[in-house]
Amino acid sequence: MSYGAQQSDLATTWAQLEAGIDPIMNKLSDGLSYKSWMDLYTTIYNYCTSSRMCNHNDEPINGSSSNRGANLMGADLYSNLKTYLKEHLDALKVKADQQMDEDLLTFYTREWKRYTTGTTYVHHIFAYLNRHWVKREIDEGHKTIYDVYTLTLVTWRDHFFGGGLGTIQPKVMDAVLKLIEKQRNGETIDSSIVNSIVDSFVSLGLDENDSTKPTLDVYKQFFETPFIAKTEEYYKMESERFISENSIIDYMKKAESRLAEEDNRVQMYLHSSSQKPLILCCENVLIRNHTGPIQEEFQNLLDQDKLDDLSRMYGLLSRVPESLEKLRLTFEVHVRKQGLSAIEKVAESAQAAPEGEEDEEDEPKGKLAASAAPKKAGDVDSKTYVDALLAVHQKYSSLVETAFRGETGFGASLDRACREFVNRNIVCEKSSSKSPELLAKHCDSLLKKGSKITDEHEVEEVLNSVMTLFKYVEDKDVFQKFYQKQLARRLVNQLSANGDTEESMINKLKDACGFEFTSKLQRMFQDVALSKDLNDQFKEQTARSAEKSDLPDFQILVGGTGQWPLNATTTKFNIPDDLLKTYEKFQSFYQHKFSGRKLNWLFHLGRAEIRANFVKQNGKIPYTFLTSTFQMGVLLQFNAAPSYTFAELQTNTSLDPATLKSALFGLIKSKALIVSNEKTSDPETRYEINKAFKNKKTRVKVDIPMRAEQKAESDETHKGIEDDRSMVIQAAIVRIMKTRKVMQNQLLVTETIDQLKARFRPTVPAIKKCIDMLLEKEYIERMEEQRDMFQYIA
Structure with a gap:
């Protein structure tokens, strides 16, 4: 067979194929029948497997084998198909040049769908070529050879779509951006058009090294980049105009709405990979560029308790994390002021209300009636004081949880503000330990009989609120002392409303401060239980006595000296005859039962x-x-x-x-x-x-x-606290010095404060006083060369 015969055979074969492909590509028929598909497939098969490329002596041309001949003939078909696709797209390009804006987009999407549908059929018709010639070419490393369907996409991308002169991409993208801008301006558009165009951009992304792997290069370069740039331009102009003509609250609503629209736009017709750069762009233009004016509105919203607007502001500024720090500082100052203001109102109310105060000394007229003496700022009612603190905390704690979504930074700001106004307010001016004292008194009023709150669940809730304030109290040792004294009185006088509630409160304190904090409190309850058994045994013994009828009903509480914060009085007391016999019998009973113990009677209790x-x-x-x-x-x-x-x-x-x-x-x-x-x-x-x-x-x-007695008892408790603190500080200093051996004065003071701040915050003068005491006791000594250095003496 001559070469001319080969060319004639190719022309005949391609004419048959083109006649079958053309209706498919131009959508002249509704589909391809099975017979037609088989005829076309067979034509390609026969051509690729023909050996008519050999000469009349049946020798391969150029020394090629029959296999190589099939490959060469496959290349001819592949080349003709490429030419056909380009010519087909040239015709489309002429038509596209006549379209503008939305008409162009409609044309593009319609032709893209027709083209990809038709080339899918073509791909299957050329299946034999794909399996053999194309596969072998790819295996041999020919980078410009693709399977037929990929070839159709590459041809569309490079010859019709492209990115340079004479290609349709710039006009298509310009029309897409105009359509999206219309939607942003409130007009209704057919989003399916944009969706189809995005799909085409994504489909055209092909890895040059591996045609089987799709990429987003075309989409990123020709769609996402101009789309993001146009978005930035659009919102920059809109935001600057809107914020100059409207309030910050309205602007925040607008920005929130725009961000939601753009997020929804991704769901409607953009590729998911565009979400992050698109939203980041919008956040920069709508929020970051206007952070200052938005932040300045924060104080007004706090003053007016605009919960929804505060939540909106947080939602916007949380997208620019560094902008929240200024809000946190403003929030902390605001909460502290509100707390201080609430306590000032409580103090003013207490000062304005006169209280009947019993006269301690003989007045000239000797009158025992009440005098209308105004209270001092520190003489506030414990319930009113605690309720005021709780009201502020609960209000802004709720604000943090709802408006600020429980964000830890605002939670920390709330904690710092509460710690400040709980420990340093007008009531605490003369005594920094006033808050823990009043908190302990409030607990006492809740836990003893006669409390206005009787429901156990309600009491439990109030005690939980008290523990919320307790965590802010710096001088927890003051609370411990007063709580211990009041608990002792409740137990001695049998005034506890509910034993389970008492135990629950102690467990709360143990969880907050550890076992050591509540160990004495728990021992007091143990003593009460032991005393109950002791009373029962005494009554049994008395019941067997002939003098039973002469003895009054009698109960006694025996507590360990180290656990109970009770002191004996200095006054003598003659036991009345009516009680003397009972007193003597119990004394004898106890000594017989516990021969090594001594009873110290606290008659004043x-x-x-x-x-x-x-x-x-x-x-x-x-x-x-x-x-x-x-x-x-x-x-x-x-x-x-x-x-x-x-x-x-x-x-x-x-x-x-x-x-x-x-x-x-x-x-x-x-x-x-x-x-x-x-x-x-x-x-x-x-x-x-x-x-x-x-x-x-x-x-x-x-x-x-008498009020004088109450004040004396409070003063005595405070003196005991100071004495205890002195011992605790000294112990801490000794522990530190024992570990460090040598330490500079300032570092010693700092570390002492760090070690004790969970229990109470020691003052620098108190620490220095304790250092002097330890120098006198020769636990530590000053170094001769450096007088501000201390050395531990083993």
């Missing part, structure tokens, strides 16, 4: 119930007086005589004048006794039983403490 036999109504004894032990001792004197002078009562009870005056104060104030003259502590002042006594209650509390 005892309580008694006394029937008022001197008053009768309808033949009944209507009143029971609730008294202290000392008041009981005074009242029982009146069984022997109707009246006594102050000196006589002092002789009979052996109480010192101050203690006796305190006991008489409650009896006079409750009108159980009548005083002959107004000088209550005059030795000749006479007291007698008020036989005309009347009261609305049948159980009358006459144990009313």
Whole structure:
């Protein structure tokens, strides 16, 4: 066969193929029948496997084998197909040049769909060529050879789409950007057109080294880059115009809406990889470029409690993380001011409200009535004070959780602000330990009988709130001391409303501060349980005694000296005859049971119930007086005589004048006794039983403490705290020096503060005083060469 015959065979073959391909590519038929597909496939197969390239002696041309001949003939088909595709696209290009804007996009998407559908059929028709000739060429490293479908995409990309002169891409992209701008301006568009164009850009991304691997290079270069640039330009102009004509609140709403639109735009028709650069671009233009004005509005929103707008502002500025720091600082200052303001209102209210204050000394007129003396700033009601602190914390804690999505930075700002106004406010001016003292008093009012809150769950919630404030208290040792004293009184006087609630509170404190913080509190409960058994055993023994009927009902609480914060009084006390026998029997019972122990009686903490036999109504004894032990001792004197002078009562009870005056104060104030003259502590002042006594209650509390006693007790507690602190500071210094051996003064002070700040914040003068004490005790010494250096003495 001659070469001319070969060319004639190629021409015939291609004419047959073109006649079958042309209707498919131009959508002149609805599809390809199976017979037509097989005819075309067979034509390609016959041509590729023909050996007519050989000469009449059946020798291969140029020494090629029959296989090589098939390869060469495959190359001819491949080349003709490339030429056909280019000519087909040239015709499309002429038509495209006549289109503009949306018409061009409609034309492009329609022809792209037609082209990719048709070339899919063509790809299958040339399956034999793909499996053999194309595969072999690719295996041999020919980079410009692709499977037929990839060839169709490459031809569209390089010959029709492109990126240079004479190609359609610039016009298409310009029309797409105009269409998207219309949508941004509020017009309705057919987003499926943009979606189809994006899909075409993505499909045209082909790896030159491996045609089977798609890339996003075409999409990134020809679509995403100009799209992002146009987006930046559009929003830069819009944002600057809008923020100059509208309020910051309206601008934030606009920015929030625009960001949501752009995020939705990605879902509608952009490739997912564009989301990050698109949103980043919008954040820079809409938020970062206008951070200053937005931040300046933050204080106004806080002042007006605009929760929704604060949430919107946080949502926007959180996209630019560094912009939040200024908001956190503003928020911290605001919360601190609100806390201080709330406490100032509480203090002003306390000062404005007069309180009946019992006169401690004899006034010229000797009057026992209340005087309208205004309170001091520190004399606020514990509940009012704690409620004010909680109200501020709860308000802004809720704000952090809702508006600021619980962000840790704002949480830390809230904590710093709360720590500041809890520990340093107008109530704490004279004593930095006032907050923990009032917090402990509030706990006492919640946990003892008579509390206005009786529901266990509600009490539990309030105690949880108290623990929220407790974490901000710096002087936790002050809280511990006052709480321990008040717990001791509740246990001694059986005033605890609920044992389970008491235990729950101790567990909360243990979780917050550790076992050591609550160890004494837990031991006190153990002593109460042991005392209950002790009382039961004493009653059993007494029940077997012949003198049982002569003994009054009696209960005693025995506590360990080291666990209970109770001190004995210096006054003497003559035990009334009515109690003496019981006292002696229990003393004997206890010594017999615990021979190595010694009982120290704290009569001033005892309580008694006394029937008022001197008053009768309808033949009944209507009143029971609730008294202290000392008041009981005074009242029982009146069984022997109707009246006594102050000196006589002092002789009979052996109480010192101050203690006796305190006991008489409650009896006079409750009108159980009548005083002959107004000088209550005059030795000749006479007291007698008020036989005309009347009261609305049948159980009358006459144990009313004087304010001077309460203040003295508070002062005593504070002095004990200072003494304890001195020992704790010294112990910390010794521990540090024992470890470091040698240390400079300033570093020692700093490390001491760091070690103790979880319990309390020691002052620098207190630390220096303790250092001097340790120098005197020769635990440490100054170094001769450097006087500000200390050395540990082993």
